[in-house]
Amino acid sequence: MATNSIMPAVRFHGQKDIRLESIPIPKLTTPSHVLIRPAFCGICGSDLHEYLGGANLIPSENPHPITGETLPLTLGHEFSGIVEDVGDQVKGVKKGDRVCVQPIIYDDDCRSCKRGLHNCCDKNGFVGLSGWGGGLSELMAVPESCVKKLPENVSLEVGALIEPLAVGWHAVDISPWKKGDAALVLGGGPIGLAVVQALVGRGCDNIIVSEVSGKRRQFAKQFGATHVVDPVKEDIVARVEELTGGLGADALKARGTLVNIAVWEKRAQLQMNEIVFRERGYMGVATYSLGDFEAVLEAISSGRMKPEGMITKKIKLDEVVEEGFHTLIDDKENHVKILVDVAGSTKKS
Incomplete structure (x- = not known):
């Protein structure tokens, strides 16, 4: 639960060093950004590789060229949530909307981006790995272009599966x-x-x-x-x-x-x-491109894809290391996707 101006977040500090910390609550200062309260967040194989092998994708010494951030960083790039607030220029979503996040960070200026290949950006990164916060926190803000509304018949739990x-x-x-x-x-x-x-x-x-x-x-x-x-x-x-x-x-x-x-x-x-x-x-193949999130959401909403069975375990924020990462290391054969119940971990009593 956020207290005054701080909130809980799961942060990557280095190899086998992930901590639940209190950090400042992000402010919605950019008119094209959306403030999101994460609901569920999956633990990705990329997160696991970072935990076991040290900072590989996560910038350590040199700041990420777009976010300007280095570790420690908040983790989580497979997540759903509820829109908490929107900037003045945001038109596509509103407070209270149920959403998931396409986490690619791109400069929109390189040769690939100009061809619409944002996933192949020369400076690409990911929310939850390169900066801009992450899904393993009480609140986070991203550009509206990252935010995808969930159909009414797609749950927040399934919303956290859209990225993979x-x-x-x-x-x-x-x-x-x-x-x-x-x-x-x-x-x-x-x-x-x-x-x-x-x-x-x-x-x-x-x-x-x-x-x-x-x-x-x-x-x-x-x-x-x-x-x-x-x-x-x-x-x-x-x-x-x-x-x-x-x-x-x-x-x-x-x-x-x-x-x-x-x-x-x-x-x-x-x-x-x-x-x-x-x-x-x-x-x-590099992640996904324009339209892929929408195509998956349509396939699930229409019943052509039924991914609920991928969720094999739900945990809380303070269990991420022991019940999340260690479970995926020691018992990976019996699990597909472990979800962190972020909202359930941070809701006010």
Whole structure:
């Protein structure tokens, strides 16, 4: 609960150093900004990588070129909330609206931004990783362009899932996949499951998921995978050939495309001749672009996507480290998305 001019926030100070602190309440000083009271916030794999490996995405010594901030920073970029106040120039949302936040920070001036590719901005960053506050706090302010209204039949809990689901949606959207194609998803973690749901939402009728964890294979089936394969026990190439009637999944066949969503911690080694002589494509995917949040919200509202089962645990702000991060480290197979009940942690008694 905010007291006078301070509020609670979960802050990243460095490797394995996350603290619940009291910080100043943000003021709505920019006319195009929206003040939001976060309701639910998911813990992302990016947050976990920062916790385990130290400041990688989070600016430590050099301030972020757009926000001008360095650690300690407030965490949380997968969140929903209630609009608390709006600046004088804000027209699209009003106090009391239920919203989620698209957290990309961009300069709107570089060559990519001028092409509408804000996710590929030369200086890009993220709310909750680069500054501008985050969802693991009682209040935070962002530009109106980041704020997306939730349909009436989409809950605040599901609203906190829109960000990772938009990653999956974007990956399918910019890939060469078309209706009638089979799709092979390598890995059944939260983003892999988001890709499965995006494929389901877009009408894919042959989704194959390769995953070593039995529990995550169960999750994949739950969210619509047609087939699940254990690559430790089965020949994945032979199995995919069998499940596609010999046609193969797009990423395996000649002129197929491998869509890479994962962020690599080390330099990758590619067998380039395997790409060249089969005329395969390798495509990188960076989060999401214009329209992806809206497309996911429409798919959920219409019933084509049903992501509620992704929420496997809810915790409070003061449990983020022990019940959140440590659970994802020690028991990750049994969890997809852990949500922090921010509003429930900060509501006035």
